[in-house]
Amino acid sequence: MRPRLHLSPPSLVGGELATLSRTLTSGWIAPAGPVPEAFEAALCGATGFEHAAAVASGTAALHLAYRVLGVERGDEVWTQSLTFVATIAPAVQMGAKPRFLDVAPDSWTLDPEVLETQLRLAARRGKLPRAVVPVDLYGQPADLDVILEICGRWGVPVLCDSAEALGAHYRGRPVGKGAAMAAFSFNGNKIITAGGGGALCSDDPALIARARHLATQAKEAAPHYQHETTGYSYGLSSVLASVGLAQIGALRARVAARRLVFARYAEALSDLPGLTLMPEPGWAQATRWLTVLQLDPARFGATPEELRRELEAANIESRPVWKPLHMQPAFRGARCHGPGQAVRLFERGLCLPSGAMSSADQDRVIEIIRAVFRG
CATH class of the missing domain: 3.90.1150.10 (Aspartate Aminotransferase, domain 1)
Structure with missing residues (x-):
């Protein structure tokens, strides 16, 4: 039998071992310290966003985004039907109701005409979605400017699921740029991998600060453990961040x-x-x-x-x-x-x-x- 050809196997650039070694000898292993911070800075350079929070997975990034956007039980979250389940799963687990929209034949991404029709009907019902989530499918950017213009008429925020699309460009700018937030993935099958992990990016520092707070168990600034709400253990370890940092230059x-x-x-x-x-x-x-x-x-x-x-x-x-x-x-x-x-x-x-x-x-x-x- 000839060697197995995989769909999208992880690929190493050669510098991962050296970066890992420096991380391990530095003593920084937890999701804190200079390596995750350096990875986040590199992500800002790659995505064009001003702020980034490196987290445990692309799904975690989406979950944090839904929390930051205020998704609550009974809210509607809209996305395209042609996508991986992780796009909508965190919102559903939070009690939101999904609404699935069709894709356009020229891009296979969220169809703006369908979106506009459904938003107009939703406005008449008095039940607009809490968020619209276009997906940059298989690395293909959604028609973001049109989607933003449509959603802007009704004040609906746009969250891009760009998990499959790091490195793609839309109208000359990095994919997702212009949305309230964009989520990325560094799973083992992605073009850039950390062996896992993800990131939530935004130009709004308050959104990323809130997401980072929730990702670290929502601990308040106090000498004791103080929690005004509950959060998650979603930080990206320094070990995985070092792999991503070694890869992103490629x-x-x-x-x-x-x-x-x-x-x-x-x-x-x-x-x-x-x-x-x-x-x-x-x-x-x-x-x-x-x-x-x-x-x-x-x-x-x-x-x-x-x-x-x-x-x-x-x-x-x-x-x-x-x-x-x-x-x-x-x-x-x-x-x-x-x-x-x-x-x-x-x-x-x-x-x-x-x-x-x-x-x-x-x-x-x-x-x-x-x-x-x-x-």
Whole structure:
């Protein structure tokens, strides 16, 4: 059996061991001290935000954001249905009600027309959402300026779930910039990894100060343990922060490499009827964290699941597009407001290996896709 090709394996830059060694010998292990602070400063440089709080995960960052935005039981939080469950799970666990919206065909991200229609209806009902959460899906920026303009008419804050999109750009600026807050992830499968961890970023120092307070058990400034509210143990350890700090300098090169992988797939598969790749609007520069294809079985001659099984038989990992959240048993009875684009993308979508791999490794994937084609 040939070596396993993974979807998006972690990649090391070579400086992690030295940075870890310095951290360990310094005695700073806990989520405090110079290393997390240095990582946060580097994140501000990479994201364009003025303030950042490094935390235990991207999900923790979203949870803190929901707390900071004042989400309470019975509130509505809106997001796109085509996303990973972590986008909305913390809000639901806080007692909020999710509303799922469709995605636009030109970006696969939150459809501004659907959003505007639903906000207008919500205003008539007297039940506006506490927050709207566009997702920068697979490294593709959402159309943030349009979303901000629409939400601004009704005073609804925008929180970007940018967990998959560090290094992407929207209209020339880093992804998420302009939103009230943006959450990022450094999970092992991300372009920049700390082996885990995440960050919440904002240009508002008060929001990040509040999030940082909650992330450290909401301890008040007192000689004894004083708590006006309850918080969480969400700080990012110095050990993980040191890995992230060693990696972040390679962000531009990593994004360029992912985009090159996408370009090779696009060139090699462009002649196959019924196969298309995730589009990129003119206002976006995606990271191509994952290369995602769409198959029309009638023209391609095979379904995404048939292709996935053939890739798996060759020891190559692939994965369906995110199953829309309104189709998940956890949200039984929910619906997706819009024309059904999210469902179509799920039914026809497949994510391909997209991490650091040789041309020969990528050719393995391409050869199987071409062999499966029966158009």
